[in-house]
Amino acid sequence: xxxxxxxxxTRLPLPAAIALGIGAAIMLAPLLWTLxxxxxxxxxxxGNSGAALSPPWTLENYGAIMGNGQTLRWLLNxxxxxxxxxxxxxxxTSLAGYGFARLEFRGRRLLFLFVLMGLAIxxxxxxxxxxxxxxxxxxxxxxxGLILPGLTTSFGVFFMTQYMRAIPRELDEAALLDGASxxxxxxxxxxxxxxxxxSTLAVFTFLGSWNDYWWPLISATRSDMYTLTVxxxxxxxxxxxxSGLGFLxxxxxxxxxxxxxxxxxxxxxxxxxxxxxxxx
Amino acid sequence: xxxxxxxxxxxxxxxxxxxxxxxxxxLILPTLHGMxxxxxxxxxxxxxxxxxxxxYGRLLADPVFGQSLINTFVVTLMVVPILTAIALALALALxxxxxxxxxxxxxxxxSAVLSVTIVTLIWRFILAPDAGxxxxxxxxxxxxxxxxxxxxxxxxxALAITTIWWSIGLPMLxxxxxxxxxxADLYEAAALDRASRWRTFASITVPSLKRTxxxxxxxxxxxxxxxxxxxxxLTAGGPSGASxxxxxxxxxxxxxxxxxxxxxxxxxxxxxxxxxxxxTQYWLTGRAGEGDGGR
Numbered sequence: 001x002x003x004x005x006x007x008x009x010t011r012l013p014l015p016a017a018i019a020l021g022i023g024a025a026i027m028l029a030p031l032l033w034t035l036x037x038x039x040x041x042x043x044x045x046x047g048n049s050g051a052a053l054s055p056p057w058t059l060e061n062y063g064a065i066m067g068n069g070q071t072l073r074w075l076l077n078x079x080x081x082x083x084x085x086x087x088x089x090x091x092x093t094s095l096a097g098y099g100f101a102r103l104e105f106r107g108r109r110l111l112f113l114f115v116l117m118g119l120a121i122x123x124x125x126x127x128x129x130x131x132x133x134x135x136x137x138x139x140x141x142x143x144x145g146l147i148l149p150g151l152t153t154s155f156g157v158f159f160m161t162q163y164m165r166a167i168p169r170e171l172d173e174a175a176l177l178d179g180a181s182x183x184x185x186x187x188x189x190x191x192x193x194x195x196x197x198x199s200t201l202a203v204f205t206f207l208g209s210w211n212d213y214w215w216p217l218i219s220a221t222r223s224d225m226y227t228l229t230v231x232x233x234x235x236x237x238x239x240x241x242x243s244g245l246g247f248l249x250x251x252x253x254x255x256x257x258x259x260x261x262x263x264x265x266x267x268x269x270x271x272x273x274x275x276x277x278x279x280x
Numbered sequence: 281x282x283x284x285x286x287x288x289x290x291x292x293x294x295x296x297x298x299x300x301x302x303x304x305x306x307l308i309l310p311t312l313h314g315m316x317x318x319x320x321x322x323x324x325x326x327x328x329x330x331x332x333x334x335x336y337g338r339l340l341a342d343p344v345f346g347q348s349l350i351n352t353f354v355v356t357l358m359v360v361p362i363l364t365a366i367a368l369a370l371a372l373a374l375x376x377x378x379x380x381x382x383x384x385x386x387x388x389x390x391s392a393v394l395s396v397t398i399v400t401l402i403w404r405f406i407l408a409p410d411a412g413x414x415x416x417x418x419x420x421x422x423x424x425x426x427x428x429x430x431x432x433x434x435x436x437x438a439l440a441i442t443t444i445w446w447s448i449g450l451p452m453l454x455x456x457x458x459x460x461x462x463x464a465d466l467y468e469a470a471a472l473d474r475a476s477r478w479r480t481f482a483s484i485t486v487p488s489l490k491r492t493x494x495x496x497x498x499x500x501x502x503x504x505x506x507x508x509x510x511x512x513x514l515t516a517g518g519p520s521g522a523s524x525x526x527x528x529x530x531x532x533x534x535x536x537x538x539x540x541x542x543x544x545x546x547x548x549x550x551x552x553x554x555x556x557x558x559x560t561q562y563w564l565t566g567r568a569g570e571g572d573g574g575r
Contacts, residue, residue: 095295096296099295103295115300128547152307157299236404237513255398256398270389
């Protein structure tokens with residue numbers, strides 16, 4: 001906030017303002033172009049995607065999506081997987097956070113260190129083994145198979161532990177003296193106080209899960225178990241250059257719409273949360 | 281059943297237990313199993329046979345892996361400095377309370393919420409030389425469109441441009457958050473001393489952003505070393521392997537040829553490289569923290 005006040009006093013020099021404008025146009029033009037293409041009939045686009053910016057426009061591509069059970073099925077899969085992952089992460093990390101932050105038990109420090117070790121393991125290092133393991137457990141092409149790898153978030157545990165550590169001790173000590181159980185303290189006192197942290201973690205997790213590509217690509221091999229990301233990638237590879245371009249772009253807009261609406265509504269919070277947590 | 285008894289006596293274990301169970305089963309076990317797997321020659325399913333370091337020896341001699349490693353380094357070197365510079369410039373320009381700045385922050389972050397599938401879908405049709413947006417623009421200006429996706433020397437730039445457009449949001453936010461942490465009294469003191477804008481920037485802003493810069497560079501380096509979706513969906517690694525990254529190599533070897541042990545050896549090499557990057561970051565931020573008294 002402090003730097004804001006200082007910066008606001010000086011006005012942006014004209015060359016910088018022009019550069020910013022050009023940059024913003026470069027950011028927006030691809031999105032607007034995609035939107036324009038999605039409202040053009042496929043016939044009009046064959047060999048001439050430049051036609052996108054002039055009428056006639058049509059809703060036929062969106063109509064085709066509604067008549068296409070597959071795309072709707074992928075949307076449902078994405079919703080189930082992302083919501084399941086988010087819910088699972090919130091439950092597991094807040095339980096673990098309470099244990100690590102507010103309870104004393106043997107091996108606590110060592111176990112916490114053990115969890116932090118996970119921060120250094122990139123997904124790429126374990127994905128082939130996970131694939132073998134899940135094949136052995138017969139979990140591919142199933143919702144648990146798509147959700148489970150997303151639940152092992154060391155960052156989430158670290159984040160919740162830090163947050164719960166900052167809650168004053170007096171709050172639960174009084175309840176403990178009154179004979180309340182840890183479960184009761186956790187659900188009645190601590191959890192309600194962590195709503196801001198929960199929502200931040202939820203946004204991160206949902207976005208990450210919704211946009212995940214490699215794991216669903218190799219785990220969901222049946223097209224009825226594809227997520228939107230994978231289904232769209234498959235459609236993208238199947239289409240020759242421009243035939244069906246309008247339909248493909250309509251699918252892209254359709255697939256990004258839920259995320260974009262969430263982004264537009266929560267933009268302020270998302271930006272603040274991303275910036276805040278990454279620097280902790 | 282002494283385990284259960286100790287859980288009952290130690291509620292702490294009951295709370296951290298569920299996470300630890302999944303963590304061990306889905307992350308730690310595969311990590312160890314992966315190291316073991318990289319020492320085996322595996323055909324399709326099963327454990328295959330123990331082969332010692334044979335997979336690593338084969339990687340060393342495999343020109344395809346060598347090229348994918350070089351491609352990965354090159355694309356990282358293209359993306360990270362440009363991304364860091366643009367993100368810093370954006371943060372400096374947009375670190376103000378005006379409504380316009382807030383809208384622009386939103387615009388520059390908006391592409392980050394898209395999935396790699398959507399991003400490459402959009403950019404494949406922008407970069408396509410004949411009917412793409414860029415081609416149309418070039419022709420309107422009377423220039424020849426650049427064959428980004430079909431020229432070996434430009435394919436990595438296609439990946440880099442797409443990646444920069446996609447991922448500019450987060451580093452910009454990190455720099456903005458870093459700027460918010462600079463104590464205002466430093467700027468006030470500089471103003472009292474009638475320090476020039478450039479002087480203030482060089483001796484207050486730049487040193488204050490040291491930790492953030494290290495964080496951004498290391499996070500982005502680790503991310504670009506794992507580049508996969510863009511290479512697969514935008515250029516399919518081509519032409520003739522010019523844009524094949526290490527992870528794309530892993531994917532092809534594992535799920536195209538089902539040589540899981542060999543692909544896992546490549547994964548371990550990447551793991552080691554990323555580990556070095558991560559440890560360097562801890563070491564550097566630890567040292568950067570000494571200078572400004574930490575936070």
